[in-house]
Amino acid sequence: MAVTINDRKYSKSVSENRTLLEFLREDLYLLGVKEGCGEGECGACTVLMNGKTVNSCLVLAVEADRTVIRTIEGESKDGKLNPLQESFKKHHATQCGFCTPGVIMSATSLLERNQNPAEAEIKEAIEGNFCRCTGYRQIIDAIAEAATLLESEVKK
Amino acid sequence: MLYSFSYYKPKSEIEIIETLKSFGDDAKILAGGTDLLVYMKQQIADPKVLVDIKGVPDFSKIEIDSSGNLIIGAAVTCNDVVENQYIRNHYPILATAAKTIGSYQIRNRATVVGNICNASPAADMAGALLVLDSSVIIATEKGNREIPIKQFFVGVKKTSLQQNEFVKAIRVRAEYKDAEAGYLKASRIKGHDLGTCNVALSRGKNGTVKIAIGSCNITPVLLPDFDSTNIDLANILTTAMKNIKPIDDLRGSKEYRKHLVQVFIKRLLNGKGHSH
Numbered sequence: 001m002a003v004t005i006n007d008r009k010y011s012k013s014v015s016e017n018r019t020l021l022e023f024l025r026e027d028l029y030l031l032g033v034k035e036g037c038g039e040g041e042c043g044a045c046t047v048l049m050n051g052k053t054v055n056s057c058l059v060l061a062v063e064a065d066r067t068v069i070r071t072i073e074g075e076s077k078d079g080k081l082n083p084l085q086e087s088f089k090k091h092h093a094t095q096c097g098f099c100t101p102g103v104i105m106s107a108t109s110l111l112e113r114n115q116n117p118a119e120a121e122i123k124e125a126i127e128g129n130f131c132r133c134t135g136y137r138q139i140i141d142a143i144a145e146a147a148t149l150l151e152s153e154v155k156k
Numbered sequence: 157m158l159y160s161f162s163y164y165k166p167k168s169e170i171e172i173i174e175t176l177k178s179f180g181d182d183a184k185i186l187a188g189g190t191d192l193l194v195y196m197k198q199q200i201a202d203p204k205v206l207v208d209i210k211g212v213p214d215f216s217k218i219e220i221d222s223s224g225n226l227i228i229g230a231a232v233t234c235n236d237v238v239e240n241q242y243i244r245n246h247y248p249i250l251a252t253a254a255k256t257i258g259s260y261q262i263r264n265r266a267t268v269v270g271n272i273c274n275a276s277p278a279a280d281m282a283g284a285l286l287v288l289d290s291s292v293i294i295a296t297e298k299g300n301r302e303i304p305i306k307q308f309f310v311g312v313k314k315t316s317l318q319q320n321e322f323v324k325a326i327r328v329r330a331e332y333k334d335a336e337a338g339y340l341k342a343s344r345i346k347g348h349d350l351g352t353c354n355v356a357l358s359r360g361k362n363g364t365v366k367i368a369i370g371s372c373n374i375t376p377v378l379l380p381d382f383d384s385t386n387i388d389l390a391n392i393l394t395t396a397m398k399n400i401k402p403i404d405d406l407r408g409s410k411e412y413r414k415h416l417v418q419v420f421i422k423r424l425l426n427g428k429g430h431s432h
C-alpha cells in the first residue's frame with residue numbers, strides 16, 4: 001500500500017488482517033497512537049485519515065491505501081510544541097498521558113473545522129475520547145484557549 | 157491481531173455481485189466496519205472474505221432523483237448526513253438521528269446503510285427512515301429491486317437480503333420533504349452505548365402520523381398509521397404497547413422501556429425533539 005503519514009510517503013506491503021493501529025505502531029513505530037479497548041470505545045487510537053478523525057483500531061491498514069494520515073508525531077515541528085499542545089501543557093490537561101494523543105487529534109480536527117467552538121461543541125468533539133485522569137475540565141479549557149489563540153493569530 | 161481473511165475492493169456494482177457470487181457464505185460486505193470489525197475481533201463473525209463497497213464512487217453520494225426523492229448511497233457516513241445542508245433543511249430528523257450514533261470518530265466511518273444492514277433492534281437510523289416511508293434499493297444478480305424499509309427487518313440482526321445481494325442505497329420519499337418529524341432516544345452514555353429505547357414520529361402531508369419504536373422488540377417496530385387530523389392519544393399509546401415486547405436487560409427493565417416509549421410519544425406529539 002501507498003500512504004502518506006505525517007507528510008512522509010510510505011510504500012509498504014501489509015497483510016489484510018492488520019488494523020491501521022497495528023500498522024502505525026508495529027511497522028512504523030508511531031507509538032503515540034495508543035491501543036486502549038481495540039473496539040472503537042476509548043478513542044486512544046484516534047488519528048486523522050484524509051482530514052477526518054477515525055478510530056484506527058476499527059480501520060484495516062489496507063483501507064488506508066492512498067490516504068493521508070496524521071498522528072500526534074506530526075503535530076510538533078522542529079522539537080517545538082504547537083499552540084494546542086502548549087495549551088494542554090499550560091492547563092495541565094495531561095496527567096498519565098495515555099488519552100492525550102487521541103484527544104489532541106480530535107481537538108485538532110475540531111479546530112480545523114470550527115475556529116470558534118462553543119463548550120458544547122468541544123464536548124461533542126471529544127465525546128469519543130475517554131480520559132480516566134483529568135475529569136475533562138482541564139482538557140476542555142485547554143482546547144478553548146487554543147481556539148482563542150488560533151483565532152487571534154488568524155486575525156493578525 | 158485478527159484471524160486471516162482476504163480483502164477485495166471492487167470498483168463497480170457488478171464486480172461486487174460477482175465477488176459475492178464466487179465466495180458465497182464466506183463473504184461479507186464491509187462498509188464503515190464499526191460493527192463488523194468489532195464482531196470479527198470478538199469472534200462473533202468470521203467471514204473469510206471482506207468485500208469493501210467504498211470503491212464504488214456513486215455509493216458515496218447523497219443525491220436527489222428525478223422525482224425529487226432523496227437517495228443516500230451505501231457508503232454515505234452518519235457525519236455526511238449530519239453535515240449535509242439539504243438534509244438538515246428538508247429532512248432534519250435524519251441528521252438528528254445520525255448525530256445520536258456513537259462518537260464523532262465513529263460517525264466519520266459508520267454508514268447509514270450499514271446501520272440498517274446490521275439490523276440491530278436499537279439501530280438509530282431505522283426509526284427515522286421508517287417514519288419517512290423510505291425504501292431500500294437492493295442490488296441483485298438480476299438487477300435492482302426495491303422494498304419498503306419495514307419489510308427489510310425480519311429479526312435480531314436479520315434482514316430480508318438474500319444470497320448475493322447487497323444494499324446500494326436508500327430512497328427517502330419526496331412526500332416527506334419538509335414534513336414535521338422528530339426523534340427521541342434514551343441512552344446511558346452518549347457515544348459509547350446503544351440506546352435504551354428510541355421513538356421516531358412524523359406527520360405526513362397526507363394526514364397520517366407514523367410512529368416507529370426501537371430497542372423494544374426483535375426488530376425496530378413501525379406502528380400502523382394514525383390520523384393526524386384526529387389525534388386519539390389513548391388509542392396511540394394502547395396500540396404502541398400492543399406492538400412492543402421489550403425485555404429486561406442491563407440498559408433498563410421492560411417497565412422502564414414501556415414508560416419511556418409513552419413519554420417520548422407524548423413529547424413528540426407536542427412537537428418536542430423536532431429541531432436539530
Ligand SMILES: Cc1cc2nc3c(=O)[nH]c(=O)nc-3n(C[C@H](O)[C@H](O)[C@H](O)COP(=O)(O)OP(=O)(O)OC[C@H]3O[C@@H](n4cnc5c(N)ncnc54)[C@H](O)[C@@H]3O)c2cc1C
Nearest residue numbers: 040187188189190191192258266267270271273279280323
Ligand atoms: C463505540 C460504538 C458506538 C456505537 N454507537 C451506536 C449508536 O449509538 N447507535 C447505533 O445505531 N449504532 C451504534 N454503533 C454501531 C455502528 O456504528 C452502526 O450500526 C453503524 O452505522 C454501522 O455501519 P458501518 O458502515 O460501520 O457497518 P459495517 O460494520 O461495515 O457493517 C455492518 C453490517 O452490515 C453489513 N453491511 C454493511 N453495508 C452493507 C450493504 N451495503 N449491503 C449489505 N450488507 C451491508 C455488513 O456485512 C455487516 O454485517 C456503535 C458502534 C461502536 C463501535
Ligand code: FES
Nearest residue numbers: 036037038043057
Ligand atoms: S483502541 Fe481504538 S477506540 Fe479504543
Ligand code: FES
Nearest residue numbers: 095096131132133
Ligand atoms: S490523562 Fe490519563 S487518561 Fe487522560
